[in-house]
Amino acid sequence: MANGVRKIVLSGVVLAVLAGGAVAGGNWWREGRFMESTDNAYVQSDITVVSPKVSAYVRDVKAAENQLVRAGDVLAVLDDQDFRAKVAEAQAAVAAQRAALGTLDSKLDLQRTVIDQAAATLASAEAEQRRAQQEYERSRSLANDSWTSRQKLETADADLRKAVAQVAKSRAALAAENEQVNVLHATRTETEAHLAQAEATLRTARIDLENTVVRAPVDGVVGNRGVQVGQYARPGVQLLSLVPLPDVYVVANFKETQLSRMRPGQHVSISVDAFPDRHLEGTVESFAPASGSKFSLLPPENATGNFTKIVQRVPVRIALPRDNALAGLLRPGLSVEAEVDTRGADALPHMPAGGVFGALADKQAVAAR
Template identity: 55%
Template sequence: MRNPALLVIAAAALAGAGVYGWDWYTTGRFLEVTDNAYVQSDVVTVAPKIAGYVARVPVDANQRVAAGDVLLVIDDADYRAKAAQAEAAVQAARASVTVVDSQVALTRSLVKEAEARVESARADQARAQDDLKRYKALNASQYASTQKYQAALADARKAAAAVAQATAALAAERGNLDLLAAQRLQAEAEVARAEASLQEARIALDNTVVRAAGAGVVANRAVEVGQYVAPGRQAMSVVPVDDVYVVANFKETQLARMRVGQSVALHVDAYPDQPLHGVIDSVAPGSGAVFSLLPPDNATGNFTKIVQRVPVKIRLAGAAPAETLLVPGLSVEAEVDTRTEGDRALAGGSFFLAPSTALAAVPKTQP
């Protein structure tokens, strides 16, 4: 009686081993599996750019927000006053330019007047020179007295002095024009400085309202109304739960046949009955130990070989079921099917993504 039972057990064991072996040969040997995987997301840290007292916090923790929604409002009384002061400075600077323009117009009129005086003085000088020549000739032939000749000579000298005086006055007025041109440049520079200060004040005023950069869920809210906040201090976080991905830490011995675009089966511990599908998005350019706070230095001390793990980013293919809430930190089991070809268009099917078109469009910095 024992022999038939043993034969049945042995046959069942052999059949099971055969099925397992066939499954491993046809499928299992092509699968790379790890349970060292977690849901992650690009969490956005929200921090104000300016200091001040919190006036309103219109959102609560765990509340969904859309891009552009108001997250935090800082009391703007001081910043409104600074903006008004900067605007007044701009008006004053522009008025200074107007004053200089008026002075330029007046000086141009004075230049024309000085030019007319020069012409008048030169005409008087020409007349005096002609009189001097006539009286000089008449005096030589004794048809005119020496007194008249001397008077004509004095008039000629006075006319020459008048021309020199008028010419100097004209040069002075023209010099005032050059001075006013420099003063106008200075006034224009003051206007530009005041406008820049006004723009800075307006930016600071706008920064009293902190808005969401993208859609997500508010988390880690650390501010309350009346609290003083400093620039750069974390006020809350926004988690884009609709744009999550999985980071699986595979052993280095599992990477040989992995490529970008290969199919991945995902099993989230929180939802064991709802398997998800994903694809390999990219592979980190180094193991986790390389980017740790204290990277290991294997060239010193005793060496113990430890299998390293490399982060692999997996993006979800298609939308997750409506009843599935994927949030960062959930544990996942990832199963990569290395039989799939992957996306050969991405960097020739290598580990890494092809260069971004946006990055390629950025002009190179000239030395």
């Protein structure tokens, strides 16, 4: 009797194991074989490092650590005395060049009057020359008939020569005055160039003055704030960082052997270590153009020394919806586990529509036409 019960129990256990194995095998065949997971994944965000555009001492700090700011909000104020002085100097230079232009315009107006005066002088000289010419012709005719003295003829001849010389002098003076107009125009062009240069210097000085007020370039939360009042700020030196929460995403470092059926647009199940009771849904967005080791500070050189094959990992960017269950709670650097459902990989392109390679293909197609 005991042996019969034992056989029945053992048979039940075997049947249960077989049934469980069949169920597990069926689940693996239907779903499990399509799932690729990794715990080498982290929450990331496009952190903006804020640094000044000009060098000056920090006069005031408006942003506190962990404070939420909007684009355009004042983060810090630099001492602007030197920059205000440069703006005043540039404004004076612009005013001087504009005054010089006004002076040249007045000279041009005056020069036109001088030219009219020189033209009138030339006309008077030419009229005097014609009168002297006529007087000379009469005196010579009368002298030939002995009706006038030789002295009068010589006087008429001298007057004619004097009139001719006066005409030449008046023509030269008119030409000189006309040339002076060209000189004034050239000087005006040069002054306009100096004015444009002074205005550009003024714009630069005003931009530098505006840059003494450091503003937030994007919406975000202040972090890693190292700026203090009295500190000497320089371009390129970090003042603080802005983390654009809740605009975060996940970067999962999958093994190269897991990528064969992974495509953009596939569904991703995400669990965050900090919130183990909540699960998020994401989408595969893109793949890194190289493995993580290629972007390291010292990339491995496999062509030297003893070679040991190591499975490489490729960063995969996973998009999270803005209205996810942990919106506003996720922070860059948190550890997560990501599981990608690769079913239907054959129906999905390796790159999303409008991606880098799609754009290149479009350009090549246009060039081929």
